[in-house]
Amino acid sequence: MAAEFEGARRRLHALVDSCTDDDFARRSRGTRWTNEQLLFHMVFGFMVVARLLPLVRLFGRLPGRAGRAYAWLLDAGTPIFDVVNYYGSCAAALVFNRHRVARQCDRVIAKLQYELANEPEADFALAMAFPARWDPFFSAVMTVEDVYRYPVRHFDFHELQLTICE
DSSP states (O other): OOOHHHHHHHHHHHHHHOHHHHHHHOOOOOSSBHHHHHHHHHHHHHHHHHHHHHHHHHHHSSSSHHHHHHHHHHHTTTTHHHHHHHHHHHHHHEEEEEEEEHHHHHHHHHHHHHHHHHOOOOGOOEEOOOOOOOOTOOOOOEHHHHHHHHHHHHHHHHHOOOOOOO
C-alpha cells in the first residue's frame, strides 16, 4: 500500500508538471469538473481517508448496529453529499489549485504513510458499515485495510477522466 501511495503521488506530480494553462482549464471526461478541479478531487480522496480512519477504528470497536445506524444516516444524506462533493471540489480547487495541489498531496500522503507504518496489525481487520451510495469504491462494510486501499483506486479511476495533453 505504501508503494501504491507513492506511485499515485509521483503520477500527480508528473501530471501537474506537464499541464499547460489550457490543460488545467479543459473539461475532464465524464465529469462536470475541469482538469484542475478533478486533480484536487483526486487528492481529496486521500484527504478523506485521513478523516475516515479514526471513524473506522472507533466504530470497529463498537457494536455493529452503531455503525449501521451511522451509515444509514449518511446514506440518507446522499443527495446533499453529492452537491457538497461537486461544489466543494470546485471551491477547494481555487485554493488547492495547480500551484498548491501537489504540495497538499505530499502532505496528506506523508501523513497516511506514517499512519500505515504505525498501524497495529490487528487494527487492519476492524470494520464498520459504510454509506455505499456515496462512492462506487465504498462497499457496505469496509475494514481499515479497505479504507487504506480506497484512495489509490479512487485516484486511478479519476486519472482516466483527465483530458490533459489531448
